[in-house]
Amino acid sequence: MTCECIAKVDELLKPHNTRLQLLLILSGPNSELPYIGTEQIEKGRGKPKAKTMFPSFCPFCGTKYRADEVENSAAA
Structure with missing residues (x-):
């Protein structure tokens, strides 16, 4: 992480x-990222699965996460 917001909020x-x-x-040097929880609306065979979302900026202070860190996580 590029900032300490997660630790501060956890405290x-x-x-x-x-x-x-x-x-x-x-994959990546900083291997933990916060994520935005999502849920699948319609369930059943053939329905698209819910996607996991990672912010590219800290949701608390606005610091930009490293671009390669976010790109690597989106592929995982």
């Missing part, structure tokens, strides 16, 4: 027994 959420979820990405 604020700690009294509420809560923390942010991160996904481990196996």
